[in-house]
Amino acid sequence: MNEVYILGGYQTDFERNWSKEGKGIVALLKETVKGAFDSIDITREEIIKLNKKNKVALFIGNFAAEYYVSQGHLGPLMTEVDECFYGVPSARYEAACASGSVALDAAITKIKSDDYDLAIVIGWELMKTVDSKTGGDFLGRAAIYDIEAKGIDFPFPKLFGKLAEETIKKYHLDEERYKRNLAKISDINYKNGKRNKNAQTRKWFMNEEQANSRGIKTNDNVGSILSVSDCSQVTDGAACVVLCSKNYIVETSRNISKFPVVKGFGCRVAPFEFEKKIKESMDEKYILPWTRQAVLDAYNRAELTLDDIDFFETHDCFTSSEYMAISAFGITEPGKEYEAIESGIIDFDGTKPINPSGGLIGCGHPVGASGVRMFLDLYKQVTGQAGKYQIENAKNGMMLNIGGSATTNYCYIVGMK
Amino acid sequence: MINDIKTVTIVGGNGVLGKKIAGIFASFGGCKVYIVSRTIEKSESAIEAAALSVKAYSIKNHIFAKTYDDLEKCFQESDLVFESVTEDYVIKNEIHQLINKSIDHECIIATGTSGLSINELSKNYSDINKKKFLGMHFFNPPYNMTLCELIPSRYNESDYINDIKNYLERQLYRDVIIAKDEPGFVANRIGFFFLNEALIYAEKYKSNGGIDYIDSILGKYTGRNMPPIATSDYVGLDVHGAIVNNIYDNTEDDYKNSFILPEYVNELIANNKLGVKVGEGLYKKTDNGLFVYDIETNEYREPRPYRFSFKDQAIAEFKKANYIKGFDIIKNNKSLESRICLEFLLKYILYSLTIGKQNCTKISDCDIAMSCGFNWVPATSLIELFGGKEEIKNIAKSLHMEKAKGMELLDEIKQYELNYEKYIKASN
Numbered sequence: 001m002n003e004v005y006i007l008g009g010y011q012t013d014f015e016r017n018w019s020k021e022g023k024g025i026v027a028l029l030k031e032t033v034k035g036a037f038d039s040i041d042i043t044r045e046e047i048i049k050l051n052k053k054n055k056v057a058l059f060i061g062n063f064a065a066e067y068y069v070s071q072g073h074l075g076p077l078m079t080e081v082d083e084c085f086y087g088v089p090s091a092r093y094e095a096a097c098a099s100g101s102v103a104l105d106a107a108i109t110k111i112k113s114d115d116y117d118l119a120i121v122i123g124w125e126l127m128k129t130v131d132s133k134t135g136g137d138f139l140g141r142a143a144i145y146d147i148e149a150k151g152i153d154f155p156f157p158k159l160f161g162k163l164a165e166e167t168i169k170k171y172h173l174d175e176e177r178y179k180r181n182l183a184k185i186s187d188i189n190y191k192n193g194k195r196n197k198n199a200q201t202r203k204w205f206m207n208e209e210q211a212n213s214r215g216i217k218t219n220d221n222v223g224s225i226l227s228v229s230d231c232s233q234v235t236d237g238a239a240c241v242v243l244c245s246k247n248y249i250v251e252t253s254r255n256i257s258k259f260p261v262v263k264g265f266g267c268r269v270a271p272f273e274f275e276k277k278i279k280e281s282m283d284e285k286y287i288l289p290w291t292r293q294a295v296l297d298a299y300n301r302a303e304l305t306l307d308d309i310d311f312f313e314t315h316d317c318f319t320s321s322e323y324m325a326i327s328a329f330g331i332t333e334p335g336k337e338y339e340a341i342e343s344g345i346i347d348f349d350g351t352k353p354i355n356p357s358g359g360l361i362g363c364g365h366p367v368g369a370s371g372v373r374m375f376l377d378l379y380k381q382v383t384g385q386a387g388k389y390q391i392e393n394a395k396n397g398m399m400l401n402i403g404g405s406a407t408t409n410y411c412y413i414v415g416m417k
Numbered sequence: 418m419i420n421d422i423k424t425v426t427i428v429g430g431n432g433v434l435g436k437k438i439a440g441i442f443a444s445f446g447g448c449k450v451y452i453v454s455r456t457i458e459k460s461e462s463a464i465e466a467a468a469l470s471v472k473a474y475s476i477k478n479h480i481f482a483k484t485y486d487d488l489e490k491c492f493q494e495s496d497l498v499f500e501s502v503t504e505d506y507v508i509k510n511e512i513h514q515l516i517n518k519s520i521d522h523e524c525i526i527a528t529g530t531s532g533l534s535i536n537e538l539s540k541n542y543s544d545i546n547k548k549k550f551l552g553m554h555f556f557n558p559p560y561n562m563t564l565c566e567l568i569p570s571r572y573n574e575s576d577y578i579n580d581i582k583n584y585l586e587r588q589l590y591r592d593v594i595i596a597k598d599e600p601g602f603v604a605n606r607i608g609f610f611f612l613n614e615a616l617i618y619a620e621k622y623k624s625n626g627g628i629d630y631i632d633s634i635l636g637k638y639t640g641r642n643m644p645p646i647a648t649s650d651y652v653g654l655d656v657h658g659a660i661v662n663n664i665y666d667n668t669e670d671d672y673k674n675s676f677i678l679p680e681y682v683n684e685l686i687a688n689n690k691l692g693v694k695v696g697e698g699l700y701k702k703t704d705n706g707l708f709v710y711d712i713e714t715n716e717y718r719e720p721r722p723y724r725f726s727f728k729d730q731a732i733a734e735f736k737k738a739n740y741i742k743g744f745d746i747i748k749n750n751k752s753l754e755s756r757i758c759l760e761f762l763l764k765y766i767l768y769s770l771t772i773g774k775q776n777c778t779k780i781s782d783c784d785i786a787m788s789c790g791f792n793w794v795p796a797t798s799l800i801e802l803f804g805g806k807e808e809i810k811n812i813a814k815s816l817h818m819e820k821a822k823g824m825e826l827l828d829e830i831k832q833y834e835l836n837y838e839k840y841i842k843a844s845n
Contacts, residue, residue, distance in 0.1 A: 013839065022637075022844030027738035031838060034738075194590065203563060203590060205444040205471045213475040218468070 001112045002245050004262040006414065007042075007254075008383075009241035009376045010035030014200040014364035017128045018236045025069055025126065028238050029081040032122060036240040042118075044084035050118055051088050055248075057116045058090035061103035061123035062368035067138040068129050078122075089116075096142035097317060098403030099123060100239070100371025101267075101410035107243050108262055117248040123372030124238035135234055139367070142404040144273050154222060157231055159274050159405045160318035161224025163287070166278050167324065170287050171335030179225060181341045182319035183211035186229045189316055189355055192348055193362025195389040200235050200364030230319040235364035239373035257417075260382045263396065264302025266294035266411040274405045285334050291409045292328045295400065298411035299330075304396060306330040309413070311381060311391045312352065313374040313399040316359040325400050326354070348389075356381065356389045371401040371410060378414035419525065419580040420588070426451040426483075426491040428500045428512055430467075431459040434529065435501030437559050440467035442497075443476040445589045450480045451491040457484050471560055492519035499553065501529040504659065509533065513541035513550075520546060525581060527553035531605055532663045535598045539570040547572040551581070554602060555591075556790045564790035565591040566602045592789040594782040600667040603776050604790035605660055607769050607783060610675050612652075613661045614761065615645035616699075620679045622757075623712040626721055628699050633723040634754045635761055637842035638732050638743075640794025644845075650692040650699040658686055671822040672768060681712050727755040728845075735843035743841070744802040748812060760816050762799055766809065767823025769796035774826055781832070788840070797830055798837035806830065 010032055018028055037043065050056040058078050065071045074092035078085045093103040100123030107119035127135055132154075139156055140149025149155035168178050190206035193199035211229040213219050219227045249256050270290035271277050277288065286292040299305060312329055316322035323341075327334040331345060331352050340346050346354040357363045357377045360370060378397040380386040386394075396415030402408060425442045429435045430452030442448045452467070454460040460482030468477045483491055492498055498520070500512050509528065516526055526549045528538055535552040542550050552568030559565075565585050569578045578595060585591040596602040601609060615635060619627045626633075632644035641648070649657045658678050665676035685691075685698055690710075692698030701708040701717045708717035727750035734743035747755055747762075773783030773796075784795030794802075800809055806827045813819045 013836070016839050020842075021839060022732070022842050023736055023738065027736060027843070030738040203561070205473050205560075207444075207447070207473075207475075209478070210473045210475040216474045218472050218474040 002114050002247075004108050004111045005244050005246060005249055005256075005259045006262070006379045007242040007244050007259060008036070008040035009239065009372075009379065010039050011198050011239045011373055011376055012237045013198050014235050014237040014366065015198075015202065016236060018126055019128050025065070025071060025077065025124075026080050028124060028126060028236070029078065029122065032124070032238040032240050033081055033120075036120070036242055040242055042242070044082060047084040047088065055117040056088055057107070057110060057119055058085065058088055059103040059107040059119060059121045060090065060092040061094075061100035061121070061372055062092055063094060063096050063099045063125060064138050064141065064367070065126075067141075068135070069126050094368075095408040095410075096403030097315065097365070097367050098371055098401045098408040098410045099368040100373070100375070101401040101412070102371075102408070104241070104371060104375055104412065105265065105267065105410070108265070111243050111245050114245065117245045119243040120240065121243065121372055122238060122240045123366075123369035125366035125368040126236050127234045127366060128236050132234060142407075147273060156405075157223035157226055157318065159223070160320045161222070161226045162274060163318075163324065163405070164225050164320040167287055167320065173335075173338070175225070177338060178323075179214065180212060181338050182226075182230055182323060183208050184341050185316065185319040185322050186211040186361060188347060189322075189359045189361035191362070192356055192389060193358025195348075195356075195387075196358050196363055197387065199358045199362055200233065201358065201362050226318060226320065232317050232360035232365035235366040237364060237366035237369050237373075239369045239376050241372055241376050241379060258383070260379060260414050260416050262412060263304065263415050264298040264300070264411075264413040266297030266301070266409070268294040268297065268409045270407050270409065272404070272407055277405065286327065287334065288324055288328065288406045288409075291324065291400070291402065291406050294409035294411045295328050295330065295398070298398065298413050302413040304413060306352075308396050309352070309398045310394045311356055311397050312354045313357060313377050313397065314354055314359060315370070315374075315400055315402045316355060316361050317365060317402070319361070321402065321406065322354065322359070324406070328400065329398065348391075353391055356386065356391050358389075371399075374399040374401055375412055375414065378412065382415050419584050422446060422448055422496040422525070422584065422588075424449045424451070424495045425497045425499060426453060426495045428453045428488070428498065428516075429502035430454055431463040432501050432503075434555060434557050434559070435499075436463040436466045437470040437557065438499060438501060438529065438555050439463065439480060440471040440476065441555070441559050441589055442499075443467060443479045444471040444473050448479070451483045451487070451495070452480060453483045453485060453488060453491060455485065457482050460484065470558060488515060489519045492516060492524075493522070495524055497525040497527065499527045499529060504530060504532060506533060506537070509538060510541055513538055517542045517546050520549070524549060526550040529553060529555065532601060532660055535568045535570045539572060548574065548577070551578065552598070552602075554596075556604065562790055562792070563590060563592045564604060564786060565589075565593050566596040566604065566786070566790075567593055568596050568598050568602055570598065592785050594785050595778050597776045599776045600664040601660060603772055603783060604786035606664060606772050606776065607765070607787060608791045608793070609657065609660050609664065610672060610768050611761065611765050612645045612649045612657065613678065614675050614764065616649060616679050616682055617675070617677070618757065618761075619646060620681060620712055626723065627712040629709045629720040630723060631757075633845065634725070634728075634758050636728070636845045638728065638735060638844065639758060639762060640799065640837075640840045640842075642792050642842075646699050653692045653694050654682055654686050654698050655691050658682065672771070685710070725752065725754045726750075727752060728758075732843050732845075735841050738838065740802055740838065740841055741804065745804070748803060748808070756816070759812060760818070763809070763812055763816060763818060764821075766796045766799050767818075767821055767826075770826040770830070771823040774829070780826065780829060792840070794837055794840035797832075798840070800827070800830065802837060802841070
């Protein structure tokens with residue numbers, strides 16, 4: 001099978017509110033495509049030429065455009081963005097917050113199988129078209145709507161609040177210490193976001209004291225023990241990565257040693273309803289064994305271990321999901337995640353930094369874009385293009401992108417050959 | 418010491434900007450902050466506002482309400498004293514003399530003026546303290562507007578200024594420019610040039626509709642969050658008047674007359690119609706909707722639904738992120754309104770470059786000033802949007818402005834600010 005190379009990509013500024021700018025999908029996607037094409041030095045003429053040979057395709061990740069912007073059929077929508085996409089195969093992929101990853105998976109598969117030489121993957125979501133309560137209800141569709149979301153205000157903070165509760169219960173943790181650990185996770189993500197010029201929260205204030213002040217005005221409780229500071233915030237944005245075959249790199253006379261490859265992936269689906277997850281994992285070591293398995297699958301496929309991974313991008317939709325990810329990655333034993341948090345292992349300058357970009361909490365979480373944004377950040381780090389949030393000597397990076405209450409679990413490992 | 422600012426005193430900390438600056442030091446700076454006002458109640462309510470302004474109630478643990486009786490003690494404990502009292506030499510001089518008397522340790526002394534002369538205020542200080550005193554101009558609201566203009570006096574050493582600049586950038590996440598001690602410094606000088614010209618043009622075109630006519634021509638689609646006259650109304654006409662009068666009185670250049678406050682605005686101020694803060698001014702908001710002041714009739718009326726085809730077409734292009742195409746439409750249209758729009762944008766470019774050259778350490782600082790202080794599209798971005806320097810020269814020619822001040826600086830621009838997209842709104 002073909003190896004899959006990453007040519008580069010582009011992320012929009014997650015601080016932007018496209019509705020306030022009076023702009024919609026076409027503007028968002030046009031800027032994204034232009035940004036990506038400029039950064040990797042590809043022209044629209046080249047797309048037209050490649051398409052004549054049926055060697056290029058588009059893969060669109062999006063969760064809920066039908067609700068947020070009343071638009072479906074998002075694959076062909078790309079023809080509204082640029083006429084160079086007329087005739088180019090293009091489809092939309094959906095797996096809630098892991099929509100970007102499932103689009104990536106399809107693109108990677110098509111390069112591996114030699115069907116296409118160039119795969120343009122775009123994840124996007126416009127979420128600031130509605131108020132937060134309405135948006136919360138839309139997002140409820142990523143859970144079992146009738147049981148877990150219908151008629152419930154902000155269902156997801158409540159589900160990840162339950163994860164926090166169950167984590168404490170399963171590992172007999174001291175609740176206050178666990179809450180302090182979550183506050184530290186929040187603080188790290190906000191701090192990292194300050195280094196990222198595309199981060200939504202780069203001008204926002206957060207520190208451990210504020211994150212530890214749960215239940216006060218400006219840090220209201222949102223679900224169980226979680227507060228606003230534990231949550232990623234509503235974000236507009238898009239991210240694009242362009243994948244290609246070795247053949248394409250050679251034919252376009254690019255220097256192959258400059259481009260990283262996809263080294264491994266893992267994908268596992270868990271029981272949909274959160275209660276069922278907890279019931280099923282009752283006697284397991286890991287609270288979310290399906291997440292752990294997706295990580296293991298990626299390590300195995302890449303023939304790499306934790307020692308080979310220099311940094312992680314994880315799905316911190318809530319601090320409780322990042323807490324769980326620490327052991328899923330293998331950084332600590334399950335139930336001992338606090339060791340990595342308290343000792344500084346996951347800090348920006350720690351030995352296993354998590355979310356140097358700021359993650360979903362710091363950088364932002366335009367739902368359908370997040371998987372692609374993480375993947376782009378892996379690319380940036382391993383090619384030394386992460387600017388102020390560059391991790392020194394980053395050779396391999398791993399990402400974990402989850403959909404729903406860790407129902408869809410996607411991992412990728414990206415690194416230089 | 419500068420990178421280890423632990424205690425800050427804000428004198429006049431109950432003012433609109435003072436309390437928010439207290440919030441910035443207490444949050445990002447992690448400082449212990451004393452808010453000093455005339456009464457303890459005022460200081461206490463400022464703490465609440467400071468915490469809300471940075472959306473972090475936890476910082477209330479580090480802010481303490483004080484009165485002028487506590488001044489000396491606060492000063493002596495402080496690593497930085499920030500004066501934020503009324504913009505009046507008499508009032509400010511009194512405070513600075515007090516500060517001078519109380520400070521004999523290493524301490525940054527800053528004034529938060531937006532217009533008064535730093536060199537003039539520095540006269541309140543002893544030779545030793547003169548070296549510690551400088552201007553530090555934040556923009557409102559500082560949580561969203563990250564610009565901070567540092568204005569050295571003639572007595573500061575450059576290392577001192579650079580250390581403070583670094584602190585503001587690294588610790589407080591400010592976008593800092595060093596500005597000369599000139600009227601209006603940089604951002605207000607450029608911004609209020611544009612705003613006041615809009616007021617002047619409203620009078621000039623009063624028979625076409627005046628205020629809402631000009632605001633409609635220079636709406637959000639020209640690279641701002643709010644049309645200019647609505648902005649002045651929001652800022653407050655008294656504040657607007659004080660700023661432009663100060664610049665008019667203290668400058669002598671080709672653009673001086675752009676700072677003459679029109680008579681109708683003076684009349685509105687005299688009648689306490691100061692703008693949004695009192696409910697009426699250039700606009701008036703009532704339960705029945707929004708009304709606009711008609712300069713011809715001296716009465717408020719409903720805003721007119723102006724439609725300009727060039728504007729509609731440009732906005733349609735911006736909606737599709739075709740920014741250059743949209744600016745081509747503005748550039749090539751021959752209507753009176755498109756000419757007015759073009760003239761304003763060209764003057765804005767030229768005046769920004771002029772002030773950048775004259776009042777900043779480098780011309781491109783005018784871009785930081787306008788994007789981070791006003792949220793307006795920066796001048797060099799506009800040059801790119803219009804198609805580059807040569808196109809600007811063509812536009813100037815078509816408007817008979819090829820000899821205007823600032824044209825000579827076009828060739829000094831080396832690099833364009835590339836991220837202009839977010840400033841160009843696809844709406845009125």
